[in-house]
Amino acid sequence: MDLNRNDTPNNNQNNNGKKPEGNRPKGSIGTALLITLAIVLLINWIYGSISKSQYTETSFSDFLEAKEAGQLTEVEMQYDRIIYMTKEEAAKPASAQKACYTGLPSGGDMLALEQELHAAGVTVKNEIVEDNSVIMMILSYALMIGGLFLVMNLLTKRMGGDGMMGGMGKSKAKVYMEKQTGVTFKDVAGQDEAKESLQEIIDFLHNPQKYTAIGAKLPKGALLVGSPGTGKTLLAKAVAGEANVPFFSISGSDFVEMFVGMGASRVRDLFQQAAKVAPCIIFIDEIDAVGRSRDNRYGNNSEQEQTLNQLLSEIDGFEPSKGIVCLAATNRPEILDKALLRPGRFDRRIIVDRPNLQGRLDTLKVHTRKIKLSDDVDLRKIAQATAGAVGADLANLVNEAALRAVRMGRQAVNQEDLLVSFETVIAGTEKKNTVLTDMEKRLVAYHEVGHALIAALEKHAQPVSKITIVPHTSGALGYTMQMPEEEKFLSTAEELRTELRTLVGGRAAEQVVFGVQTTGAANDIQRATSLARNMVTQYGMSEKFGLMSTASVENQYLDGQAYMDCSQETAAEVDKEVMQILQQAYTDAKRILTEHRGLLDEISEFLLVKETITGDELMAYVNADKNALPAPGVEAPKDEEAE
């Protein structure tokens, strides 16, 4: 039971903007070994069967018999066998002749046998060195060693090098070079400030002489800072596309490998490759993986340090007039080593923000360019509903909608597809098989209507756009979606208090109607608590602490989590104040719902039947109620709240 929406869907903290990386399948080494072995065995077998089919196998006594009978014409002594031809066979035409062979008796006197045969006038040959099987043996060993070599080579490549014989650390493997990215600023929606800052770099790449003629120091690097999925990679590619220069990209985590020294040599290699085709752009994604501060606060290692040093010296090393520009992306600028940010290095910082309403609308437009949309599609509505979403979410949303349209057998994407996929992206797919008992369903319905009704009755609340009690895979059994009428950057204290009341409204409804408390309110409580805490510690909205800040935000671009920086006693006081604010909100919410108990029942019953109701349907109930009872009893509490 989740009063959804305000929370940004992309606060995926463990996803540091990392992209899934295609790995070689693990079995490849084993496969190579097996193949080598199979080849050796096959060759041995083929050789064996050929040599066997040439001769007829006989026993030694057969051989002796033939000798006694004077049947032998020719004998060949090999190191492990005797091959002989009988008169009978020799009489046959050459193609049908077949020699016989027999093993050697152990301890037999070969010399005596040879002399005996000579005496009988049989031709005797001795062939030991030329034996084919020895050659085969050598051949199979060679093959085996070759195979092993291959395997070793594969292995070292996997671990990041370029094989044992390729010279340690030549790393063409993970640097991606695109001659032309094919991406331009037109493909990047919004981000106007970022584009403006990057414009100069493009101009420089187009025409470096213009800058050198005046004696201006050219920019070497810029740092793109923003949450994952906001389009940093896309922007970097667009810069390359606009300037029409090659684009090198590598991820910071690719530098840091198993072998010490590998990272540094990769950096060297990257810059060497780039220098060959300059002017060009080098893009280093997740630079925090290498550029982490070298003091030990965040835990690092000598490999990372070496890599960073190499990176710094490469950046310092290249002549600006060459036309190499380094762009790097991070969502944790605060942990970067200060040396990286010094003038002449990544001294420009370009903020890539989460898109605002217009930005989201533009992003949706960019991504729906190649998609067939039906007439009922209203992208503005979608943009309004997705506050907090980043470009990658929106791209994902559009794609999900297109997939849904195909699944439904339609020719074009309609508004419903977009709305449903919005829910998929934000709340997880509708879960059809969670079966709630009737009582649970009632609880969920009242809980959600509790949220929605308070929001509907309050002056400062964002309008409700949808209430549903259809469970979602994300675990929410139902949710209430609120949609702001316009983009908002500031919230007043009163608005925040309204939000608190709305958040605890679910629990209040459970309490007022059923006199129970359920686990379904956990998420609401968590969010209400952190909001109340922020009001006290950061926004200066409590009576007790006034303007005193008691917490500071450390990581603005990832989770924005705040850390208390006050004495223990103050922290304890803060907790009391937070509790006080929550208590007040809860009391108010219960009062509002008790006063509008009739409305609460009516809407909840309606929701139980329909499972999903729109904001308009909700407002129809609320307004009808107002019209029916124009008495001050309805309006008054609402205005009271407003104060």
Ligand code: ADP
């Ligand atoms: P980041 O590097 O910041 O993590 P990406 O550049 O990899 O994000 O963005 C991922 C995808 O999201 C892009 O390929 C693009 O489809 C989409 N996207 C992100 N921002 C935008 C934007 N401003 N305009 C259009 N598409 C965007």
Ligand code: ZN
């Ligand atoms: Zn709830």
